[in-house]
Amino acid sequence: MEEFSEDTIKAGLETQIIGRKIYIYNKTSSTNDIALSLAERHNTEGVVILAEGQTKGRGRLGRTWFSLPQKCILCSIILKSNMLSERLNLLTIGASVAISKAIRNTTFLPAYIKWPNDVIIRGKKTCGILVEKRKTKTGFIVMGFGINVNLDEEDFPRDLYGKATSLKMECAKKVSRVELVQKVLFEIEKVYLYLKKGEGSLLFEEWKEMSSILGKQVKAILQNEVVEGQAVGIDPDGALILRLDSGISRRITEGTIEYAFCC
Numbered sequence: 001m002e003e004f005s006e007d008t009i010k011a012g013l014e015t016q017i018i019g020r021k022i023y024i025y026n027k028t029s030s031t032n033d034i035a036l037s038l039a040e041r042h043n044t045e046g047v048v049i050l051a052e053g054q055t056k057g058r059g060r061l062g063r064t065w066f067s068l069p070q071k072c073i074l075c076s077i078i079l080k081s082n083m084l085s086e087r088l089n090l091l092t093i094g095a096s097v098a099i100s101k102a103i104r105n106t107t108f109l110p111a112y113i114k115w116p117n118d119v120i121i122r123g124k125k126t127c128g129i130l131v132e133k134r135k136t137k138t139g140f141i142v143m144g145f146g147i148n149v150n151l152d153e154e155d156f157p158r159d160l161y162g163k164a165t166s167l168k169m170e171c172a173k174k175v176s177r178v179e180l181v182q183k184v185l186f187e188i189e190k191v192y193l194y195l196k197k198g199e200g201s202l203l204f205e206e207w208k209e210m211s212s213i214l215g216k217q218v219k220a221i222l223q224n225e226v227v228e229g230q231a232v233g234i235d236p237d238g239a240l241i242l243r244l245d246s247g248i249s250r251r252i253t254e255g256t257i258e259y260a261f262c263c
């Protein structure tokens with residue numbers, strides 16, 4: 001059984017900031033909660049929290065996040081940038097590009113991004129991202145993500161059947177969590193340093209290449225309405241741009257995207 005340890009992860013980690021300190025928990029409430037509570041301590045930029053289990057793992061829009069010990073990556077990273085703390089959607093886009101790239105490089109699987117925070121393989125979700133900040137204006141941001149690495153089909157609860165998948169299920173062999181987490185942290189650091197400098201154009205190009213919805217007719221399920229249109233791009237803040245049938249463009253900052261036509 002491949003265990004996480006700070007030493008093993010650091011041994012093959014090619015980063016400068018992210019992963020300078022790695023805390024590993026057997027079980028915790030949520031790695032994002034731990035990261036949010038540690039963030040304001042001295043010198044925490046780049047600190048990584050990993051856990052084998054979460055009692056209150058959470059996703060976007062108040063959803064819970066399912067995981068099993070030894071089979072997933074549950075990770076949160078503390079980042080610091082006043083500018084980026086006002087642009088959490090952009091960081092979510094950055095994380096989705098970085099994680100998709102790391103998955104592609106490690107497994108050669110066709111990982112794609114479903115705006116805003118899902119990494120999908122052959123139409124099923126394999127990773128979710130949750131970027132949060134403290135309510136007080138500190139400039140600290142927590143980038144949390146969960147990747148289904150070595151789960152088998154029967155491990156998933158019934159309500160996720162047909163919607164979620166794991167890397168092992170898709171490539172029919174076990175994937176090294178240590179190697180994958182090293183690659184993910186490396187790709188996230190590249191994107192983070194790039195965005196911190198205020199540069200985004202390369203990221204947008206990469207997002208376009210890996211987007212599963214670009215150019216497609218989609219429905220955006222928002223809090224009080226459902227809007228339908230063609231996904232034509234993202235703006236500099238990471239909001240999704242839909243071109244409605246009326247020809248008007250609509251900027252979507254949160255919600256869930258579904259394909260308008262399904263097979």
Ligand code: BTN
Binds near residue numbers: 031056061146
């Ligand atoms: C989503 O798809 O809605 C986002 C899921 C994010 C899950 C990860 S697991 C590690 C970190 N800790 C949490 O409680 N959530 C994120």
